Amino acid sequence: MFVEFLYELRARKVPVGAQEAIGLARALAAGLHESSLDGFYHVARALLVHSEAHLDDFDLAFAQHFRGVHVEAKAIAEELLSWLRDPIKTRALSEEEKAMIEELDLEEVLRRFEERLREQRERHDGGNRWIGTGGTSPFGRGGFNPSGIQVGGSAGGRSGAVQNADARRYRPYRSDLTLDVRQIEVALRKLRAFAREGGDRELDIEATIDATARNAGEIEIVTRPPRRPNTRVILMMDVGGSMDPSAALVSQLFSAAKRATHWKELRSYYFHNCVYEKLYRTEGLQDPVPVRELLRECGKQHKLVMVGDASMAPYELLGSSGYGGGAGSSSEPDARLPGAAWLMMLRDHFDRAVWLNPDGIGPYPHPTVDAIKGIFPMFALTLEGLGEAVSELVRGRGRA
Amino acid sequence: MSDFRRFRGTERYLTSEALEAAVNCALVLERPLLVKGEPGTGKTLLAEAVAQSLSAELIPWHVKSTTRAQDGLYVYDTVQRLYDARFGDGDVRDIRRYIKLGPLGRAFSASTRVVLLIDEVDKADLEFPNDLLHELDRMRFRITETGDEVAARERPVVLITSNNEKELPDAFLRRCVFHFIDFPDAELMREIVRVHHPELDRSLADQAMQVFYEIRKNTRIRKRPSTSELIDWIAVLRRAGVSEVKLDKTLPFLGALLKKEQDLTALADQLAGGRRYRS
Known part of the structure; x- marks a missing residue:
């Protein structure tokens, strides 16, 4: 009986339930498997698996359940594979x-x-x-x-x-991540706004009917510009150092943001610990962009999302990039500005900005976290925090 | 369930055992079949093949980023009605004249069983599949303007393709039979090439396939060529009268296989590397 097999799948976190069991039973009753184990494999796979991410788990479960091949618990295998991933030279x-x-x-x-x-x-x-x-x-x-x-x-x-x-x-094809990416996507969806821009190319039915009626039945066409997504988002992410433990979480956020199609524009930049005169386009802190240039390019309607743990040595925030963790000091006056000043400059430029902290908002005081909290509204990088941050970003125009 | 006809592929569309099982499951259980896989592995063609083998009409619905679930059901043509109200063509009191059924509506109201293809469902808005759940489940919907109900007389065979650009919601996935089209192995590929180019010279086919798999093996290529590109490429080669190909700088019509500039550079690098190695 295949019910045990379903529990085997459930143990491997393949979401199967009564609906799948009934479907499979009906398919078997109709003789779709042609009374062979091979046929059963294909039929069961089509009905029990809903995503290519689970095909691997299905194969494992099937092998264990039906062929008697002993497969050790997945957890051990994963660990084992990590030892084997980069082999040394063969003797x-x-x-x-x-x-x-x-x-x-x-x-x-x-x-x-x-x-x-x-x-x-x-x-x-x-x-x-x-x-x-x-x-x-x-x-x-x-x-x-x-x-x-x-x-x-x-x-x-x-x-x-x-x-x-x-x-x-x-x-x-397995990805134990994607489930959460969708949740993040849904949270980010709220971060959208439409604006009517461009030429009058869409018929405004309500207004047309209204105008026609006022015109004693003579048709009066009213048009308006189509609605287009008008949200522009700038994502700035802290990388390296203390952020390494949260790298997976941040990359989830990043891929969800990347896939969001309801934004007009998404720019993403990286920094290390604190922002100084330059931001970087790549994770490896290559391809620098001066902050001032970015501010010139982006209007205040862009929504700024900072991601970082905000914990750094106080001198990184309050000292200038000359002796902070900032890259490449120069003799210009910009080089003497402390990190906090750059953060405030960013905050002042944009109407709406938030700081997402993957470490969460702890109850204990922390010098730099508290200082940054004074500059940016800070939220934990959890689904809940993300939701709050999004509602902060869409709340009205101008500063509260 | 004796009247049900098994799907075995068609002359032009070769299937695997797994794909046949999935299609037959969908037919018997009357559930939508969700097909995923690399671009160019024949997801859309599958719908045509299924329609052909069932001798049923195919109603395609190509989803775009602006498509709403409502568009698939029906559209109420207010403008036409307004126009007729002014210029007096026909009876404007009959609102039914201004209801235009969408692909889903047409599939439901068809008198015989049809095949409905919802192509690239992941292109649409995140909530699009959720909005269709009820309609696909019950195979009926109500037109709000008239109060009429459109219900399927013969449940259509529904095929849904996805390129994985967005995650599909769980509730939607649960209602579908799922199949992931694998990239065909060399043997099946040889058959596919033969089906599409029956008079193709054997040695050219072998050479082309060798080059094709060699290019696919290059891990630096981002958009790897797929079945449809191989078929196109061979078609171009035949038209141009090319009789032999090998993987070097003179490879003809590379544009049919590689579509990204970075990929062309990556291949050029590979070829240059190979030459240095040989000398």
Whole structure:
């Protein structure tokens, strides 16, 4: 019965429920699977999986449930793969050495593989026992063993792997992230405004009817410019250093913002710790843009979103870029302006600006966080905080 | 359910077992089929093939960024009515004359079973799929202006394609049969090429395929060429009377395969690298 299989899928976080179970039962009753396991695989996959991100989980669950191939818990495998991701160089082996490597039959290899999986607790390279890279143990990748199990990646010197323990074709499609990206997208959707701009090309039906009636039934056409999205957003993100733990969260926000089609314009810039005279177009702090030039280009109707943990050494905020973390000091007067002054300049330029803090808004005082809170309205980078920030950004015109 | 005809692909459209299973599931369960996959793997063509094999009419609905769910149901042509009211053509009191059914409305009101293709559903607004949930589920809707109900006599076969530009809502996904079109392996690709270019010289086909897979292997190429591009490219080669191709600087009609400037540079780099390696 396939109900157990559904629970197997649920355990792997594939969202299946009664609806899927009934659908599958109906399909089987109609004989769609043609009484074969192969047919069942295809039918079940079409009905139980709703996104390519889950195809990999489905394959794993199917393999475990129906073929009896033992697959260790996903968590262990993930960790294991991370050890194997960047293999060290394969050892050059002499013929004698190659002969010495024991040839094992599949049963034996599988049994030992599981055993080893349970025992191993750390990364291992170049050895002959543990799962690692570049070694002669039967397990691992990029290594040499004629009857070994290859774990992820490409085979090494010789493709003698008896069985590729993970022929998982849909692995690249899994993304445990996207679920949250949609939530962020929905939150960002509120950040839109329409304006009627350009030529009168749209018929204003209400006004036309009104004008026609006033005109005693003689048709009087009233047109108006079409509604267009008119939100321009500038995203400035703190990268590196203390922001590294939040990198995943920030990149989610970034991809959601990138995909939002309801904005007229999205500009994104990066800075490190605090903004000084320049911002950067790339994450690696390349391709600088002077802040003053940016302010010249962007009107005050742009919505500014700063993302950063706002915790830095006080001198970074209050000292000038000359001795702060800022890049490249120059002799111009700009170089002597402290970070706080640059932040205030940004704040003053735009009608609406917010600061999103991935660390959340803690109850404890922190010198620089408090100082920046005094400049920008600050919100936690959570769904809730994002919602509040968005309503701050759309609230009326001008400063409250 | 004995009257149901299994989908087996058509002469011009080759399928895999998985794709057939998915289409047949959708037919039997009368649920929409959601097809995803790389651009150019034949998502839209699938709808044509299904329509052909069922000998049913195909009603395409090409979704754009400005498309609203309402457009698919019906449009009330106020302007025409206003015009007629003034210039007195016909009976303006009959509001039904000014209701124009959209693709979904036409599919529902058709007297026989039709195939409805909702193409590139992810192009539209984020809420677009949610707005269609009820209509696709019940296969009926009400025209507010007249109070009439449009209900499907024969539930249409609904195919939905997505290029993954936006995430689709869970509630929508749950109601669909899902299929992800894999990129065809070399063997299937050979068959596909044969179906589209039956008189193609065998050696040219092999060479073209080799070049094609070689280019796809280059990880620096951002928009990798897909099936439709290979078919187009071979068509151009045949028209131009090219009899052999190999992967070097003289590769003809590269524009049919690579569509981005960076990709052309990436390929040029690869070729230059290869030459240095050989010398």
